[in-house]
Amino acid sequence: MSAPTAVLFDAPGPRARARNTVAGIVTLAVVAAMIGVIVWRMAATGQLDARVWEWLLYENVQLALLDGLVNTLRAFASGAVLAMLLGGLLALGRLSDQRWLKSVSGGVVELFRAVPLVVLMFLFYYGMPSIGITVSTYAAVVLGLTLYNGAVLAEVFRAGVLAVPRGQSEAAYALGMRKSGVMRFILLPQAVRSMLPAIVSQLVVLLKDSALGFLITYPELLFQAQFLGSNATLGSPLIPVALVVAVIYITLCLLLSAFATWLERRSRRSPAALAVAPVGRLDDA
Amino acid sequence: MDVLFGNLGEYLGRFGGTIGLFVISAIVSLILGVVLAAMRVSPVPAMRATGTVYVTLLRNTPLTLVLFFFALGFTKLFFYLPFFLLAVIGLSLYTAAFVCEVVRGGISTVPEGQAEAGRALGLGFTQILGLIVLPQAVRSVMPPLTSVQIALLKNTTVAAGFSVFEAGGFYRAINERGGSTLVALLWVALGFIVLVLPLTVLQRRLEMRWSVSR
Numbered sequence: 001m002s003a004p005t006a007v008l009f010d011a012p013g014p015r016a017r018a019r020n021t022v023a024g025i026v027t028l029a030v031v032a033a034m035i036g037v038i039v040w041r042m043a044a045t046g047q048l049d050a051r052v053w054e055w056l057l058y059e060n061v062q063l064a065l066l067d068g069l070v071n072t073l074r075a076f077a078s079g080a081v082l083a084m085l086l087g088g089l090l091a092l093g094r095l096s097d098q099r100w101l102k103s104v105s106g107g108v109v110e111l112f113r114a115v116p117l118v119v120l121m122f123l124f125y126y127g128m129p130s131i132g133i134t135v136s137t138y139a140a141v142v143l144g145l146t147l148y149n150g151a152v153l154a155e156v157f158r159a160g161v162l163a164v165p166r167g168q169s170e171a172a173y174a175l176g177m178r179k180s181g182v183m184r185f186i187l188l189p190q191a192v193r194s195m196l197p198a199i200v201s202q203l204v205v206l207l208k209d210s211a212l213g214f215l216i217t218y219p220e221l222l223f224q225a226q227f228l229g230s231n232a233t234l235g236s237p238l239i240p241v242a243l244v245v246a247v248i249y250i251t252l253c254l255l256l257s258a259f260a261t262w263l264e265r266r267s268r269r270s271p272a273a274l275a276v277a278p279v280g281r282l283d284d285a
Numbered sequence: 286m287d288v289l290f291g292n293l294g295e296y297l298g299r300f301g302g303t304i305g306l307f308v309i310s311a312i313v314s315l316i317l318g319v320v321l322a323a324m325r326v327s328p329v330p331a332m333r334a335t336g337t338v339y340v341t342l343l344r345n346t347p348l349t350l351v352l353f354f355f356a357l358g359f360t361k362l363f364f365y366l367p368f369f370l371l372a373v374i375g376l377s378l379y380t381a382a383f384v385c386e387v388v389r390g391g392i393s394t395v396p397e398g399q400a401e402a403g404r405a406l407g408l409g410f411t412q413i414l415g416l417i418v419l420p421q422a423v424r425s426v427m428p429p430l431t432s433v434q435i436a437l438l439k440n441t442t443v444a445a446g447f448s449v450f451e452a453g454g455f456y457r458a459i460n461e462r463g464g465s466t467l468v469a470l471l472w473v474a475l476g477f478i479v480l481v482l483p484l485t486v487l488q489r490r491l492e493m494r495w496s497v498s499r
Contacts, residue, residue, distance in 0.1 A: 007400045008392075008418065009328040009410040016328070016409075024331035027324075031335055041362045114481040115474045116439035118446070118453055123474065126456055127467035204345070211347035215446035222349055229357070239358045246346055246354075253345035 052237035068224030079145030087153025160195035200260035302451035318384025343382035356447035391426030
């Protein structure tokens with residue numbers, strides 16, 4: 001992105017500088033007022049009392065939150081691996097020359113992109129038992145995450161392969177390679193590089209979506225938060241717990257995003273890197 | 286079939302709730318998102334910082350947590366609001382962050398010469414943004430904006446987990462009446478496919494027709 005910000009306005013003269021200062025002060029005042037109101041209401045409703053923050057010091061509470069975190073990461077890890085596998089298969093299907101394979105994988109991708117993830121998880125967890133199949137909460141969460149994100153990742157992979165300059169595959173065919181060889185030795189290695197940022201941002205989405213497990217009582221971070229938050233002996237610290245959990249989620253997502261940026265920068269610096277633009281239109285949830 | 290036709294009123298009513306939630310949140314998030322994008326490219330550092338912090342926080346928080354906070358925390362802190370309104374607030378605030386990023390990306394696709402010409406004519410920041418850059422950015426912004434709104438439509442189901450009357454909770458009503466939850470959920474899934482597919486087709490069309498090279 002060529003910084004358009006600098007283009008949209010001139011270097012400020014004395015009047016513009018005065019106006020900008022006023023606008024800046026007004027913005028800061030509004031933001032401060034909003035934060036002030038929230039803090040005031042928190043103080044007025046006793047959310048800042050030591051009592052509702054004490055739980056942070058209790059070992060078993062910390063362990064419960066840690067347990068929730070582990071469950072979140074577990075669902076994320078299995079979901080991520082399976083979604084990438086499924087995405088790879090579906091992308092190969094959509095790129096195949098067999099017409100039926102193409103349309104079947106296309107249909108699967110469209111289907112799972114259209115159905116809300118919550119409905120998928122409900123289907124596995126609440127729906128399946130009525131035909132006699134019991135699915136654990138963990139399996140329901142992972143299945144839902146896999147199907148939805150697999151479908152999205154398939155589109156990312158496909159776009160990545162299609163974005164490799166045409167001459168590359170033409171040259172390979174001219175050397176007598178077969179389609180599978182062209183894919184494995186020529187297209188995929190080059191595509192992976194341009195896809196990495198898009199893949200990692202989809203993984204951030206997957207991590208955030210794992211919180212939906214809360215709705216089907218999978219004991220992940222948010223579920224533990226509600227459990228702790230409604231605990232009367234701790235003073236029902238719902239809002240403090242929600243704030244702490246928000247900090248944990250934001251930190252995890254930022255770490256993943258930072259990893260994505262680092263990968264992008266590294267692949268750009270590497271001399272072998274081809275000038276392939278990052279691809280992938282993400283419809284994040 | 287019985288599950289659907291025996292409870293058609295419930296089914297349609299709940300999808301009405303979904304569409305209501307979607308339409309209101311879409312409008313609010315669009316307005317807020319454009320304002321945020323304008324803040325992020327404005328000449329005032331405090332505005333830019335506010336926009337950046339807002340987008341970073343909201344984009345990295347799970348929607349479930351945002352709604353969790355509004356559904357369970359808001360009434361505790363402030364005053365009573367119906368769940369429907371709280372869900373609208375939560376969904377709008379969350380989606381606005383994504384709208385902002387899409388609009389900001391669109392702004393950067395408008396050739397620099399356009400804004401430079403505006404500056405040469407003596408236009409100020411708001412005029413350049415409102416009269417020159419944003420109208421031209423609409424073209425490249427529309428397809429990704431449609432994806433963001435499709436995501437919003439699907440995200441409304443999260444609100445069902447916080448007892449908002451909408452499609453995601455249909456299975457619960459059926460379960461109470463002794464119907465099959467599986468069938469109920471399949472009908473809900475079908476309902477969403479029917480709602481989302483036209484939007485996807487629209488998005489493809491827009492992408493093909495509007496991605497005219499400059």
